Amino acid sequence: MGIVLRYLDPGSGSILLQLLVAGLAAIGLALGTRWSRIKRFWGRKKNPAEAEENEEDDEE
Template identity: 50%
Template sequence: MAKFIVAAIFLLLVAKPAHAYLDPGTGSMLIQGLLAGVAAASVGIASYWSRIKLFFSRNKASGTTEEIDSDDEAAK
């Protein structure tokens, strides 16, 4: 393991600069991917909102699981 760390440090020290260029299209793709991830997370949270709310609620009434089951059946 120590040899691997020494080799990795050596390669990082002697590596030549890449002179990479990120054009506006690449930046646009990164922003689009970020927005898509936010949208997907929003849809996922909205889909399971009643279960999330039940999980964090302090007063867990006995009828709440029946409400969730009826919501799931109505969604189908």
């Protein structure tokens, strides 16, 4: 970690917890993505609020 990052104390426990759940989180994300693909395949529409936010944050 560079010096710029270190002005904020990230907390040893907080870092450890992240590293511990990292694997699960990655799997969760992969499953989530797949699940939304399945939903899209079956033509389930997202609710409008969600759609709007995703439009802002996800589209590239």
